[in-house]
Amino acid sequence: MSTIEPSLALLRRVRAAFILQGTSLKGWCREHDIHLSNARNCLIGSWNGPAGKTMRQRLIKASGLREAA
Secondary structure (H helix, E strand, O other), X not given: OOOOOOOHHHHHHHHHHHHHOOOOHHHHHHHOOOOHHHXXXXXXXXXXXXXXXXXXXXXXXXXXXXXXX
16 A cells, blocks of 8 residues: 655645535534644645654545545
């Protein structure tokens, strides 16, 4: 299983995947008490430490992007 590299493209893909589920990245973050800026930063790679990587995997899984990859 390969890991998905952080990038602006990943942010766009995750946002699109949430929209396909009928929600949004912002809505998911609000429901899970996550700051949208933290979600964005982990997806583009600005926040790339252990916690950022964990958050990135959580967002990818929640968006359903893992299944599509």
